[in-house]
Amino acid sequence: MIVVMKRGATPEQIEHMIQRVERLGLRAHPIYGAERTVIAAVGEKRDEFRQSLESGPGVAEVVPILAPYKVASREVCNEPTVVRTGSLTVGNSHIGVMAGPCSVEDEDQMIATARAVKAAGATALRGGAFKPRTSPYSFQGLKEDGLKLLALARAETGLAIVTEVVASEDLPIVSRYADVLQIGARNMQNYRLLEAVGAEGKPVLLKRGPSATLDELLLAAEYVLNAGNPNVMLCERGIRTFEAHTRYTLPLASVPWLHERTHLPVVVDPSHGTGHASLVAPMGAAAIAAGADGLIVEVHPDPESALSDGYQSLDLEQFEQMMILCRRVAEAVGRTIVAP
Ligand code: PEP
Ligand code: MN
Numbered sequence: 333m334i335v336v337m338k339r340g341a342t343p344e345q346i347e348h349m350i351q352r353v354e355r356l357g358l359r360a361h362p363i364y365g366a367e368r369t370v371i372a373a374v375g376e377k378r379d380e381f382r383q384s385l386e387s388g389p390g391v392a393e394v395v396p397i398l399a400p401y402k403v404a405s406r407e408v409c410n411e412p413t414v415v416r417t418g419s420l421t422v423g424n425s426h427i428g429v430m431a432g433p434c435s436v437e438d439e440d441q442m443i444a445t446a447r448a449v450k451a452a453g454a455t456a457l458r459g460g461a462f463k464p465r466t467s468p469y470s471f472q473g474l475k476e477d478g479l480k481l482l483a484l485a486r487a488e489t490g491l492a493i494v495t496e497v498v499a500s501e502d503l504p505i506v507s508r509y510a511d512v513l514q515i516g517a518r519n520m521q522n523y524r525l526l527e528a529v530g531a532e533g534k535p536v537l538l539k540r541g542p543s544a545t546l547d548e549l550l551l552a553a554e555y556v557l558n559a560g561n562p563n564v565m566l567c568e569r570g571i572r573t574f575e576a577h578t579r580y581t582l583p584l585a586s587v588p589w590l591h592e593r594t595h596l597p598v599v600v601d602p603s604h605g606t607g608h609a610s611l612v613a614p615m616g617a618a619a620i621a622a623g624a625d626g627l628i629v630e631v632h633p634d635p636e637s638a639l640s641d642g643y644q645s646l647d648l649e650q651f652e653q654m655m656i657l658c659r660r661v662a663e664a665v666g667r668t669i670v671a672p
Pocket of ligand 1 (some may be wrong): 434460464515516518539569601604649
């Protein structure tokens, strides 16, 4: 339920109500709006306490949250969440572009990619050091050595780093280097991992599972939010359908649908979403036209030699061209890709 404070409720009254909610065994998520403050009270048996909270000092009303996801819902907070870390700003009128290789491979590859994507206008560097591969015989990533190369590229360019954490036990080491913790599609419903990144506190890029519904994606985000981390970006990366021409099917209607229901920013991954380098720029631009708050794009200096996902990776020149197109589309829909 939502405890809606009166306009002009004092900080003491707000703090008092937060304490009261917590004493009832519920988790309090205060949202300090320009007009008034609301406190989302989430947990089991929340509706039992409605009447007692309604009589609290400075309280205007207590209303139930109808959506199954609570803190992620627009019912709780209608203002768009903006996620900021270092060079990356994602949300509201700001579009963030995270670009880089599927996997971190070596120093030359990372430094060349980081410099080129920054020059082209990317606002963060992506790269997997811990890779979730379909086959155990495929390249599994450089692990900590890969994280060190990402940190080197950040020192060189100033770009924030987005990298995947595949297991809770790797979280301490990954979060020592990462600016954004990516939860991969295969882990969207790994609830212990979601709670762990929620408690860790770094911004999270949560990818949609290939067979997860959007409600399930929002409930997965709710795990991170409920653990106390408000900085969650949702990522549409394509789903499994009968269509075989593309690696996955990229449903861009997810973007406006999610925007209607959640204040969280929505990022689109046209690389995994299509699985073909030639389809990445048009679908990235289309995602921006549909209102996406960010893109995550696979870029490699020599896609043919990439150790993973080369067929869907843009080379440096193709990425530069894509950014020109995306900037034009962003401008047409009244948004900007914020340069670092
Ligand atoms: C990736 O971004 O490299 C990746 C593995 O993505 P996904 O989890 O969407 O398959
Ligand atoms: Mn990949």
